Amino acid sequence: MALAKESTPVSARNGEDQEAEYRAQTRVWLRLLACTTLIEGELRRRFRDEFDFTMPRFDVLAQLDREPSGLVLGELPKRLMVSAGNLTPIVDRLVADGYITRTPSNLDRRVQIVCMTVEGRKTFRRMAKSHGAWLAELLADFPADRFDGLIGELDELKGAVREALQKP
Amino acid sequence: MALAKESTPVSARNGEDQEAEYRAQTRVWLRLLACTTLIEGELRRRFRDEFDFTMPRFDVLAQLDREPSGLVLGELPKRLMVSAGNLTPIVDRLVADGYITRTPSNLDRRVQIVCMTVEGRKTFRRMAKSHGAWLAELLADFPADRFDGLIGELDELKGAVREALQKP
DNA sequence: GCGAAATATTTTAGGCTTAAAATAATTGAG
DNA sequence: CTCAATTATTTTAAGCCTAAAATATTTCGC
Secondary structure, eight states, rough: HHHHHHHGGGSSOOOOOOOOHHHHHHHHHHHHHHHHHHHHHHHHHHHHHHHHHHHHHHHHHHHHHHOOEEEEHHHHHHHSSHHHHHEEEEEEHHHHHTTTTEEEEEOTTTTEEEEEOHHHHHHHHHHHHHHHHHHHHHTTOOOGGGGGHHHHHHHHHHHHHHHHHOOO | OOHHHHHSOGGOOOOOHHHHHHHHHHHHHHHHHHHHHHHHHHHHHIIIIIISHHHHHHHHHHHHHTTTEEETHHHHHHHSSSSSHHHHHHHHHHHHHSSSSEEEEESSTTTTEEEOOHHHHHHHHHHHHHHHHHHHHHTTSSSGHHHHHHHHHHHHHHHHHHHHHHHH
16 A cells, blocks of 8 residues: 555655646646636626626625625625625625615724615525526536535535645 | 435426525535635735736646647637637737747738747746645645545536536 | 724726627638 | 638727725724
């Protein structure tokens, strides 16, 4: 068994071993990126064609759908893993379109509370239904009995990356 | 065993079954997206900090590194899965920076050939080395003996999505 | 209380991305 | 041969995204 090799720290390996190791990890990354790009592109296209909507807008609504009492604005960039500045114009437009409201907090005037409107909730539910169906269609040819396994692997991968990001 | 349920066409299911099915596929998609976003964000940050470079620029060089005789410009958007218009300014800047050349074909003056320069190749190799090491670092906590399994699952997923995209 | 550090949000500058329209060159049907 | 359809590429308009600077407000040490 080659367990010794697997547990050798990168810094102690020679050039060839490193190259081989890098290739395996690069393959994972390229596949991951390809799958995401493929699905994301198709979802974006359909959101645009069917609803004249974008995915980032949908993502904001999806967060607010689970929060009937609204959300502190600063929660959104954390949950969506995007920068705060990015969200400003997206929220602006959702407010202008009447899908959400943005009200300053009385306790802390730096803070704003965003909340979905009735109209927003109705629109979101309609789009979410299609979104689910689109995903089902795109993933239909992947064996259903292996979904849970894949989800587990991806959860672990995500955990491992988060771990690595916290170290330094 | 609930095999009957798994193979029932979506259109024949009732509301609850559909919802459950959608949730599983949505979970896969959200994990996939989270992993990609996490890794991509960190790689982008490091490219910027260490090399003052962007990932799309690196991706173009990566394609050209494997083609010593250069590539027809129109090949790039296909391989990188981006739109053609997108590449114009990226290629422009890589040319301006001296990393690649862009020469019109003599046989068909609509076509351009892009080719890495010696300087470009040198710069690319230096960055590629770091890129591999960064990935190794980010994925270090994922068990090495499960890489191949994950690669296989992702390959299958990609194939399934491509399949679904060709149907209509 | 006062002023410095911290926090929430927006603004700015620069780059990526797409879809659709425009431009330029080639091919092919008659 | 000629002109309409096709192909390769660029341009345009609109939106997403980040990092860093700016603004506004609150908190906390003293």
